[in-house]
Amino acid sequence: MKKIVGVSLMVLLFLSISSVASARKFSIGAFGGLNLPIAQGDTKSGALFGVKGRVNLLPFLALEPNYVRAQFAGKDLEVGDRSFAREGGNFNSFGADLLFGTMSSLSKMKFYGLMGINSNSYSRQGIEDKTGLGLTLGTGFEFFPTEILSLEIRARYHAIKLGDGGRSHVEISGGLNYYFGKE
């Protein structure tokens, strides 16, 4: 008898913990983190921040419009026996990502993959501003301490086309999301 009661209590406890997560349709969030240039001999990492919204389209699919502003520092240029500090710059990105994963799961944690498209304006001192199409690919993890709030960690590869070339970055960020609306 004691065993049955004990097991039942444990099952009830497990169910109560796992059913905290959100079944809400919409969310808005803010995030910040690190922008890491990939294979770029003239730039170093910088900070990034952004805002986004999310709409759950299907149980496994969500659409996430977003805005990101990412900065990068300039690497020193070695010229002869001199070293020149070079200014960094930034890019502003407006776009949308498609998220694939457990979008409507009632689990306390969500994992997802993402891919997206965006429009970017690239600015750097000493050269003309450039605009270019960007593509993103990444993954994320979300944890729900309450039904309407989540903490999120994400890594996103972001490639931007500039002229006939391109610049690539990895964006690592953490953020907070607020959920609302019924599924």
Added chain:
Amino acid sequence: MKINKKSWTLLAVAILATLLLSGCWLIGITLVLSYDIDDKDVSTSAPLNGWLVDLTTEQDWKDNQDKLDEIYILYFYGWIKNYEGTPATGRLYVYKDTSLHTVADVESLATLVLDGIAIGADTTEVPLIAMGLEPIRDLIMKGKFGLYAIAKEIPFDIKVFNASVVVIFAVEP
């Protein structure tokens, strides 16, 4: 029409494969190359001689010249000594080779890429400064070009020394 999870996954993979196959810019590599140029006296009292900037002799360029995508920026750095004793205004021109030998030929045939370099009465350092790239981008992509330094004021007598050209360019992976 309902599209199930498997169809969405296949569609996403197909889109991604198409983009990866069509877009080498998705994995862009940016390189920096510094090319030193010889010290040179330039004056109106002698035939003008430009520098032949031959990037094809540099290892980074040689390794990547068949994968060049884009030239992002072209810098000049150097020192200029002004023998005239009065301030002058320096100019840099680019041409396909070093066949030009008069100020008039340089001004009429070559492309002005940098103007307004303030040269004092003695020795002036020209800090790392970007040259106008747009009109000469295709020429730079070939890896060889003639670089000419003159002054706006006639006559002029200058020496360019400890100078370099810096190219920042994009290549395919």
